[in-house]
Amino acid sequence: MNLLLIRLIIFAVLFLAGLKLYRLYREWKLEQEQHDDLPEGGKMVRCAWCQVHVPEDEALRDKPTAAWFCCSAHRDRFLQEHDPEA
Numbered sequence: 689m690n691l692l693l694i695r696l697i698i699f700a701v702l703f704l705a706g707l708k709l710y711r712l713y714r715e716w717k718l719e720q721e722q723h724d725d726l727p728e729g730g731k732m733v734r735c736a737w738c739q740v741h742v743p744e745d746e747a748l749r750d751k752p753t754a755a756w757f758c759c760s761a762h763r764d765r766f767l768q769e770h771d772p773e774a
């Protein structure tokens with residue numbers, strides 16, 4: 689009878705410890721995912737040509753059209769296709 693009680697207590701402690709660890713792991717994982725969404729607190733913009741998301745401070749902006757680009761090559765191609773004079 690006593691042995692059964694001790695086993696039950698050990699099982700309960702192990703179960704609670706596992707539950708606690710699982711919750712800690714889930715919280716940690718959620719935090720990691722949130723960090724992925726907002727890298728270094730920078731704002732993300734989308735390249736108008738290739739649709740790739742780039743940080744605002746690394747992106748190029750075309751002032752007349754207010755469009756964002758990941759590189760000057762994409763800006764040039766986009767402007768070529770959207771400029772009726774060219």
Ligand SMILES: [Zn+2]
Nearest residue numbers: 735738758762
């Ligand atoms: Zn691009």
